Amino acid sequence: MSNKTLYQKLVDAHTVAVLDEENVLLFCDLHLMNEYTSPQAFSGLDGKSRGVPVPGQNVSVVSHIIPTHNETPRRIADPASLLQARNLKKNCTKHNIPLFDTNDVLQGIEHVVSPEHGMIRPGMVVICGDSHTTTYGALGVLGFGIGTSEVEHVLATQTLVYRMAKNMRITIKGLLPKGTTSKDMILNIISQIGAKGAIGYVVEFCGSAVDALSTEARFTICNMAVEAGARGALIAPDSTAVDYILARAPDITGNIRDSALKYWATLHSDSGVLFDQEYVFNANDMAPFVTWGTSPDQAIAINSHLPTKESFKNPADRLSLEQALKYTKLTDGQALEGTPIQHVFIGSCTNGRIEDLREVVATIGDRRVASGVRAMVVPGSGAVKAQAEAEGIADKLIAAGFEWRKPGCSMCLAMNDDVLTSGTRCASTTNRNFEGRQGRGAITHLMSPAMAAAAAVTGMITDARKLQGANHA
Ligand SMILES: CC(C)[C@H](C(=O)O)[C@@H](O)C(=O)O
Numbered sequence: 330m331s332n333k334t335l336y337q338k339l340v341d342a343h344t345v346a347v348l349d350e351e352n353v354l355l356f357c358d359l360h361l362m363n364e365y366t367s368p369q370a371f372s373g374l375d376g377k378s379r380g381v382p383v384p385g386q387n388v389s390v391v392s393h394i395i396p397t398h399n400e401t402p403r404r405i406a407d408p409a410s411l412l413q414a415r416n417l418k419k420n421c422t423k424h425n426i427p428l429f430d431t432n433d434v435l436q437g438i439e440h441v442v443s444p445e446h447g448m449i450r451p452g453m454v455v456i457c458g459d460s461h462t463t464t465y466g467a468l469g470v471l472g473f474g475i476g477t478s479e480v481e482h483v484l485a486t487q488t489l490v491y492r493m494a495k496n497m498r499i500t501i502k503g504l505l506p507k508g509t510t511s512k513d514m515i516l517n518i519i520s521q522i523g524a525k526g527a528i529g530y531v532v533e534f535c536g537s538a539v540d541a542l543s544t545e546a547r548f549t550i551c552n553m554a555v556e557a558g559a560r561g562a563l564i565a566p567d568s569t570a571v572d573y574i575l576a577r578a579p580d581i582t583g584n585i586r587d588s589a590l591k592y593w594a595t596l597h598s599d600s601g602v603l604f605d606q607e608y609v610f611n612a613n614d615m616a617p618f619v620t621w622g623t624s625p626d627q628a629i630a631i632n633s634h635l636p637t638k639e640s641f642k643n644p645a646d647r648l649s650l651e652q653a654l655k656y657t658k659l660t661d662g663q664a665l666e667g668t669p670i671q672h673v674f675i676g677s678c679t680n681g682r683i684e685d686l687r688e689v690v691a692t693i694g695d696r697r698v699a700s701g702v703r704a705m706v707v708p709g710s711g712a713v714k715a716q717a718e719a720e721g722i723a724d725k726l727i728a729a730g731f732e733w734r735k736p737g738c739s740m741c742l743a744m745n746d747d748v749l750t751s752g753t754r755c756a757s758t759t760n761r762n763f764e765g766r767q768g769r770g771a772i773t774h775l776m777s778p779a780m781a782a783a784a785a786v787t788g789m790i791t792d793a794r795k796l797q798g799a800n801h802a
């Protein structure tokens with residue numbers, strides 16, 4: 330038997346038929362859907378009078394368009410968004426597909442809801458009409474986003490025509506220094522390999538710095554791998570991942586547990602296997618990272634300076650620097666630290682989990698949101714919200730002047746009413762900083778929850794480690 334990467338093992342285990350040299354027909358264990366990318370797929374099915382043969386292997390979550398204000402019940406005011414939510418409900422009811430609906434207490438962002446209920450297990454193929462499906466790689470799962478026409482194909486057959494990707498391995502040696510998180514790690518990596526650096530690849534992350542991370546911190550890394558263009562992200566499941574699953578999947582007991590553990594132990598790249606591309610980083614050198622531009626790879630360590638025009642030899646690179654800085658209203662060569670912000674957004678499928686919120690509270694200590702700053706916390710799911718309330722996190726945030734809101738994608742992409750006005754500068758725990766992402770003309774700085782918390786209480790981009798050090802003193 331030849332040596333295989335984890336990626337090859339997962340593809341082989343799900344290949345129903347080899348179609349040609351590049352494509353296979355892949356069986357999908359779980360298909361997630363949202364209100365945004367599913368309507369045409371259901372219409373397509375209806376038009377062909379087709380059904381959904383295995384509805385139980387599909388799950389839907391209202392994620393993107395949902396309002397996050399604190400009214401109960403939640404009402405979607407925008408007619409187009411309301412129609413999307415209603416259509417999702419109608420289609421799921423018709424086809425017996427489980428749905429986390431608008432007023433379900435467990436509703437949230439699809440990528441936060443599904444793992445927390447034990448639906449995502451090592452060795453699975455999980456797909457969704459959403460690019461951040463790569464998140465599940467943190468549990469040794471091949472997760473990736475698909476287009477609407479593919480959503481229809483999966484609904485009808487539970488399979489997908491899949492073009493094989495290449496294998497990349499990113500090893501992160503050492504250990505993250507105190508006050509530096511997995512968000513900083515992935516921003517650092519993307520800044521080095523580029524926003525196109527992983528196009529065509531499934532990236533396996535490994536090394537001592539990854540081993541030391543919690544599952545939630547690993548989700549953040551795999552979530553953002555797509556911002557480097559990756560078609561998937563993987564971390565071989567270890568005891569951290571197994572403990573995470575077993576705590577959330579009460580059905581895995583007895584013989585099933587034994588055989589699951591045995592199978593999961595095979596889910597790693599074989600020693601000596603060759604990757605098409607390899608990178609090695611050292612976490613010891615990493616620091617909190619913040620984006621300065623309009624692409625996730627335009628990021629620097631908080632204690633360094635923006636690149637200068639002269640540092641780019643290539644005219645195209647120089648032009649993209651100039652264009653980004655024109656939009657973000659910054660100057661080349663300047664420091665980011667001390668830049669005033671008017672808004673803070675803490676949430677999203679990248680950093681809207683309970684550990685993220687704990688980090689926010691630990692960073693702010695007894696401080697209050699700075700005057701003139703609006704700071705919103707939008708938990709990733711109803712379960713995260715309930716837990717944060719039970720732990721007293723919500724009360725602390727509210728007392729400090731943060732808005733404590735209901736779950737959803739919210740200002741990560743501003744598809745609901747959480748939209749920034751032009752010129753507003755936002756410290757955000759999300760994953761994309763494209764022009765207009767959080768509102769036309771709004772400026773996004775991607776960073777970790779601790780860094781966003783530090784920005785909230787100081788009113789400017791601040792090295793969170795300075796605050797954390799003071800809290801511990
Ligand atoms: C709306 C959806 C298709 C989109 C995605 O695919 O990622 C969104 O979730 C995003 O983060 O931009």
Ligand code: SF4
Pocket residue numbers: 392393438439440459461677678679737738741742759760
């Ligand atoms: S939280 Fe943001 S990145 Fe995640 S699914 Fe929603 S819009 Fe996409």
